[in-house]
């Protein structure tokens with residue numbers, strides 16, 4: 001397999017900002033455990049800064065992200081590890097308002113990509129939903145029901161409002 005040289009041009013400001021960040025780095029003493037015992041499963045949406053949303057900082061919480069904040073096999077796998085080995089005893093599944101993954105059905109998203117790029121993505125399941133609260137309840141209960149999750153872990157769901165920054169708790 002060929003190794004390509006790092007694309008410095010495309011990551012120029014990323015590397016420059018990191019060099020700056022490292023000059024005042026203050027988290028060297030942190031461990032990999034979640035100091036506040038919290039894991040948040042949320043969307044990749046760039047408007048969400050999960051730690052800031054709950055008043056936390058580096059070292060406090062585990063953050064898992066994907067399109068739509070859906071509870072997939074990989075999310076479950078990660079949560080099992082986090083609850084046994086990384087101090088997590090509270091899990092908050094937190095999708096958000098104005099999420100593209102909750103705005104229509106699967107077929108529409110595939111059609112949109114096909115229309116714009118001429119690529120058929122139907123072999124992938126995007127896990128879109130037209131009922132965000134119902135999908136959230138399904139996902140929260142999927143975690144709760146998972147037999148290998150550590151005993152005593154609390155699992156909850158809430159929706160983050162991208163217009164106000166508020167978390168709205170949902171009964172799941």
Ligand SMILES: [Zn+2]
Nearest residue numbers: 043045068099
């Ligand atoms: Zn989203």
